[in-house]
Amino acid sequence: DIQMTQSPSTLSASVGDRVTITCRASQSISSWLAWYQQKPGKGPKLLIYKASSLESGVSSRFSGSGSGTEFTLTISSLQSDDFATYYCQQYNSYWGGTFGQGTKLEIK
Amino acid sequence: EVQLVESGGGLVQPGGSLRLSCAASRFTFSSYEMNWVRQAPGMGLEWVSYISSSGSPIYYADSVKGRFTISRDNAKNSLYLQMNSLRAEDTAVYYCATDAGDNSAHPEYFQHWGQGTLVTVSS
Numbered sequence: 080d081i082q083m084t085q086s087p088s089t090l091s092a093s094v095g096d097r098v099t100i101t102c103r104a105s106q107s108i109s110s111w112l113a114w115y116q117q118k119p120g121k122g123p124k125l126l127i128y129k130a131s132s133l134e135s136g137v138s139s140r141f142s143g144s145g146s147g148t149e150f151t152l153t154i155s156s157l158q159s160d161d162f163a164t165y166y167c168q169q170y171n172s173y174w175g176g177t178f179g180q181g182t183k184l185e186i187k
Numbered sequence: 188e189v190q191l192v193e194s195g196g197g198l199v200q201p202g203g204s205l206r207l208s209c210a211a212s213r214f215t216f217s218s219y220e221m222n223w224v225r226q227a228p229g230m231g232l233e234w235v236s237y238i239s240s241s242g243s244p245i246y247y248a249d250s251v252k253g254r255f256t257i258s259r260d261n262a263k264n265s266l267y268l269q270m271n272s273l274r275a276e277d278t279a280v281y282y283c284a285t286d287a288g289d290n291s292a293h294p295e296y297f298q299h300w301g302q303g304t305l306v307t308v309s310s
Binding site for chain 1: 219229233234237246248255282284287293295296297298299300301302303
């Protein structure tokens with residue numbers, strides 16, 4: 080199985096900051112990576128797919144990059160609505176992608 | 188806007204059974220591949236099962252293979268998950284989610300999600 084490791088697990092930041100979350104795969108997954116945002120009590124929301132493609136309707140403050148085994152999600156100029164937990168997910172496996180353990184973005 | 192509403196969760200004893208449902212609306216359900224994804228309390232996300240738009244092929248995570256059965260009724264715009272031989276480790280919020288793959292016949296990433304239904308397995 081492909082393991083996904085996110086860092087950091089928790090990130091404290093302020094409104095207006097630029098933040099980056101890293102996701103590493105245990106083996107190459109090309110660009111088959113998605114990023115999700117989840118708020119308490121809600122289902123996840125798709126932000127980025129194919130490592131760097133922005134989902135329709137998602138703010139351009141979100142961007143993704145990377146390929147192979149290392150990927151990043153960057154949020155430019157944090158807004159109050161961005162404080163949530165973020166997950167990466169690989170879908171290189173033919174069946175059943177795997178998720179990272181999550182990064183909780185907290186208000187400093 | 189796509190709407191997915193899960194139901195059927197609840198408290199069940201170990202070894203028991205439960206059937207989850209997902210009611211889909213505001214999109215052409217019969218054209219979409221679908222998935223179940225779960226999240227144990229305070230934990231991360233785990234893909235559980237996939238079903239193509241036509242009902243075959245179907246895939247399961249190793250952790251539920253042989254115990255869970257996914258199905259769909261395109262006439263009723265509904266997705267189901269029959270869960271048998273439930274274990275404490277199956278305790279989680281279960282989400283149904285549309286697959287974003289273009290009928291690729293295997294799970295990819297998940298575009299639209301429901302709010303989830305909580306399954307608690309405990310004596």
